Amino acid sequence: MKTxxxxxxxxxxxxxxxxxxxxxxxxxxPTPLSLLLGFAGLAVMITAWVLxxxxxxxxxxxxxxxxxxxxxxxxxxxxALALMGAYVWAGVFAALCLVSKALAAAWDQ
Numbered sequence: 001m002k003t004x005x006x007x008x009x010x011x012x013x014x015x016x017x018x019x020x021x022x023x024x025x026x027x028x029x030p031t032p033l034s035l036l037l038g039f040a041g042l043a044v045m046i047t048a049w050v051l052x053x054x055x056x057x058x059x060x061x062x063x064x065x066x067x068x069x070x071x072x073x074x075x076x077x078x079x080a081l082a083l084m085g086a087y088v089w090a091g092v093f094a095a096l097c098l099v100s101k102a103l104a105a106a107w108d109q
Contacts, residue, residue, distance in 0.1 A: 002109065005104060005109060008096070009104055009109070012074065012096060012097050012100060013049070016045065016073060016074050017045050017077070019077040019084075020041040020044075020080045021039070021041055022038070022080065023080035023081075023083055024036075024037030024038030024039070024040065024041040041080075045073070048073060053069060053070070053073060074101075077097075078090050078097070081093055
């Protein structure tokens with residue numbers, strides 16, 4: 001069960017990245033601008049994760065700061081899904097994040 005949760009944690013990280021990128025790529029704007037929005041959203045998310053979220057982060061976050069970072073980071077994925085009109089998927093993703101992160105905290109993952 002713990003191993004499965006580690007896989008789910010990785011999957012929700014990728015889903016958050018994909019949702020933010022998809023939101024940018026699917027905007028009803030000229031193609032160059034939609035490409036810019038998609039790649040810029042992806043770049044911001046990846047940079048934030050590298051600097052603050054990953055196990056080898058430059059500035060590791062702990063405690064309440066870590067919780068705030070993850071709420072904002074995964075919340076961006078939920079918000080992107082909701083803004084694209086995928087309300088059910090946004091809700092499912094939010095629930096999956098909550099359950100998986102709660103289990104990870106309980107199991108010290």
